[in-house]
Amino acid sequence: SQKIEQNSEALNIQEGKTATLTCNYTNYSPAYLQWYRQDPGRGPVFLLLIRENEKEKRKERLKVTFDTTLKQSLFHITASQPADSATYLCALSNNNDMRFGAGTRLTVKP
């Protein structure tokens, strides 16, 4: 069966460091991989989308990589700030399907 795993339920880092979140998947061939941010009591907010033929994408302090051989995506937040504290969800999709991982709760400590 299809499975999406995000590296850990919670990740704590110090302000200024780079946060790295992992999304692994099995039994799936996504055409797209997306990352969302979710704050408590709110809906997910879209951050980045990367296509299967793209290796890396950047947006300000965010960077996403997509390795279809390893079936893995890495999501990096550089120069992290306490305001980056949230749950981050990866989502895999093709033209007919969209599946979310369980999320990783990131806490950035000042």
Added chain:
Amino acid sequence: DAGVIQSPRHEVTEMGQEVTLRCKPISGHDYLFWYRQTMMRGLELLIYFNNNVPIDDSGMPEDRFSAKMPNASFSTLKIQPSEPRDSAVYFCASSPGGTSADEQYFGPGTRLTVT
């Protein structure tokens, strides 16, 4: 644009009652999605529409759940009869993209509690 609008924000009902959740997508978006989020199962896709037509309802848990989209600016998700295990946060999302796989814009969610 005000974003995706959902109502009510909170709903508490007794087992056996009918529950109707409402969603207004962002104007111009062709896709509308209904999700359910729980601690145990995470975010699950229930059903999605393209141009008001249901495309995939394979995520709808059972016949007690139904969804409609009578026009481009309104959709409902109905549970009849409701059960305690339906307690969750229900999200509506819309997407402007050419496929169902493009970025989605989520509403604030409806927190449903069935007692």
